[in-house]
Amino acid sequence: MNNEINLLYSKKQQILNASASRARVVRMGAVGLLFLVGATSVVLFLLVISSPLPSLAAKEKELENTLKTSDAKIVNVTLAVIRLSDVKTIISKRSHYGDYLQALRDILPAGTDLTEFTVEKESVNITVSSPSLESIEEYFLSLSKLVEKGTPFQRVYVNLLEAVKDQDQQIKSFQVKLTLYF
């Protein structure tokens, strides 16, 4: 039989045809991919060049220039705010020895005097005198209540309790020296 006039493909020819068909599919896929990549590149390029960034940058510059005309005002406000922050910090950290003294004087019983008041780093030393020992006791009690509150004093320590005598060796008054710890 002559192969030239055979209308049916031989097995070898069928394999070759199938292979050519697959190769064509691959080629078409490759061409399609090339087209897709090209189109993506063009779209991205158009997106990039159509960005509103330059106009926004110009607007930003314009607004900055507007703000620059109020430069002195802005500097003053900024400096005032910074200084006020510093002021607030100092105020919050300051000691209040006057208030401590008032707290100690407010609980003094009648006829009792606070004669000495010395502040050290972590404590306050006071001297209280009274002609009556009962008043001194009353003050101790009041001090205990004050210390129980915990502000500003945490602990009280009696350093000395003495009777002060006059020239006739009669007890004139009682004096107590106390240390109060913050």
Added chain:
Amino acid sequence: MLNELNNIRSLEDIRILYFKYKDAPQFSLALSVLIAVVVIVVVGKFVMPQIDRWFSIQNELKATNDRIDTLQKNISLVNSLSDQVIATDYDLAKKALPYVKDYTSIINTINYLAISSSVSLDDYTFQVGNLSTTSANLSPETAISVKVTIKGTIAQFQTFLQKVNEVLPLAEIVNVSYSNNSGDLGMIFFYKYLPKETQITYTDPLRVIDQDKLQTIEMLKKWDITVKDVAFDQQVASESGN
């Protein structure tokens, strides 16, 4: 086929070869490989940088829009501020915490404290230190020490101590020793140098005098002894007029 490739002399030869082999699987595969290489090159050299650029543009757009928003808010804020109020607040803040060692104000304040608490004032000494040196200007926050001796009752002494926290420039008691109607006080008066540079970035939100600072300003106004002096003078004048 290699021989045919070697014999290419003109475009016509290429055209003939193309039509001869265009349906051959080898041609399709070779073309596919070539296209794949081209695609890889185009993606690497053009598409990926464009994508990077697009994303960076998007980020920059967002950042620019944010800065524009801040600038617009800053402009409306600045327009709403009164020059007069700002100047007054700034002056008050400077009185409270001066930029320099303002010992004249300190002397006035100590005298005011003595008069208003009815104590008599003995000598007092300053430890002013360097008036203007490089190191002094670099110091962020510091204070002038003053030692004061006052005479008065314990009640007057207490008033003095309490009023120290209610005057300008800001002061603080650091040492107290009172006995026999006489008190020795160690005080400090605060000051803080003006920063060498105040960097203002317009695209950052401007600092504002908020409610908290307004309260501080109101408090400082009450402590401003120069205002108190004026009120006192006016009171004296009106009383002498009557």
